[in-house]
Amino acid sequence: xxxxxxxxxxxxxxxxxxxxxxxxxxxxxxxxxxxxxxxxxxxxxxxxxxxxxxxxxxxxxxxxxxxxxxxxxxxxxxxxxxxxxxxxxxxxxxxxxxxxxxxxxxxxxxxxxxxxxxxxxxxxxxxxxxxxxxxxxxxxxxxxxxxxxxxxxxxxxxxxxxxxxxxxxxxxxxxxxxxxxxxxxxxxxxxxxxxxxxxxxxxxxxxxxxxxxxxxxxxxxxxxxxxxxxxxxxxxxxxxxxxxxxxxxxxxxxxxxxxxxxxxxxxxxxxxxxxxxxxxxxxxxxxxxxxxxx
Numbered sequence: 001x002x003x004x005x006x007x008x009x010x011x012x013x014x015x016x017x018x019x020x021x022x023x024x025x026x027x028x029x030x031x032x033x034x035x036x037x038x039x040x041x042x043x044x045x046x047x048x049x050x051x052x053x054x055x056x057x058x059x060x061x062x063x064x065x066x067x068x069x070x071x072x073x074x075x076x077x078x079x080x081x082x083x084x085x086x087x088x089x090x091x092x093x094x095x096x097x098x099x100x101x102x103x104x105x106x107x108x109x110x111x112x113x114x115x116x117x118x119x120x121x122x123x124x125x126x127x128x129x130x131x132x133x134x135x136x137x138x139x140x141x142x143x144x145x146x147x148x149x150x151x152x153x154x155x156x157x158x159x160x161x162x163x164x165x166x167x168x169x170x171x172x173x174x175x176x177x178x179x180x181x182x183x184x185x186x187x188x189x190x191x192x193x194x195x196x197x198x199x200x201x202x203x204x205x206x207x208x209x210x211x212x213x214x215x216x217x218x219x220x221x222x223x224x225x226x227x228x229x230x231x232x233x234x235x236x237x238x239x240x241x242x243x244x245x246x247x248x249x250x251x252x253x254x255x256x257x258x259x260x261x262x263x264x265x266x267x268x269x270x271x272x273x274x275x276x277x278x279x280x281x282x283x284x285x286x287x288x289x290x291x292x293x294x
Contacts, residue, residue, distance in 0.1 A: 002062040003028075005086040006069060007055060014077060015054045016140075016230065016255070021076040022058035025069045029059045031101075062087070101130070106144070107151025110173060115201075125176040128201055129169060141282040142254040146170055146228050149252055149277070149286060155179040158223035161244050164233065164255075165210070168195030170226045175204040179224075182208045185216050217244065224250040231256035231264055238267035245272075245289045254284040261285065 006027075010018055019030045060069070066085050073081055103113040109124045119126040150170065156178035162171040165184035168191075174182050184195050192210045199205040225245045227234060234241075234253050245251055251272050256264050261283045265274050274287035 003088045004060045004062055004064050005088060006058045006066060006083055008081050008083045010054050010056055015056055017076060018056050021073050025072045027058035027060060031057050106147040110151040127169060127172050127176060129198055141279040142228050145277055145279055145284040146226060146252055146254050147173055150174060150177055155224045159221055161222035161225045163225060163227040163241060164229035165195045166191050168198045170228060171208055172199060172202050172204055175207050184208055184210045185213055187213050220244060220246040222246060222249055226252045228254040231260040234264050235267045242271055247289055247291045249289045251289060252286045256283050257281050258283045
């Protein structure tokens, strides 16, 4: 059996939207790579990010008609993307995709490891996760920022909410780092299925509740709330995110470009005291929800 790769030359501004659009168009997997051939996955998280010349690759079955995909992408992006098509045989597909994903370390003891690698540190907190349909394997700068933050702020015995769970990587990381339970929320049924599957692979499915937004709790439940989504949803969902976070609880917001940070934080301050971290063109806001009366 053969496969098609649609390979796009793009910028960080378009990369996440392009990735989401490829998945919506039926891509079996999506990966990011530097357009100047710098390796994407490196053991040092300081090297991660998306570059000014970013290559986004979508994998499709051989029966896929590229022009149909491109028409869908044009509607989503608002312009005609620059791309080319490659055909891969089975063994070339496996080699190509496995070579791109290697174990990554965050902090002192958190690893993300694909299934075809042996965990580098057996006693560490290791997430076994392969690239797939739902966004989030630790390779994107936003996910890397969140994983690094979790690794240095382990949510021991806490209830954690992962709002927009995607692949479930942050939910699983929280549980591997000692969270009591995680409530994983996503409006995409496919993301919820992938989160459950990944939680089972990692032996934490008994401690994660996976919900659609309409079924999320009415009261503040999160000692830590993680939301690695795009800037516009972060602003639109600010009332729900604020309500779910307990007084004195910790908040992590990611998925925004650095230039969007000031606008996003206006939706959360002064209820939260927030700080900023960034990697490449991407930013993360993190901080505490104010106690009542303060």
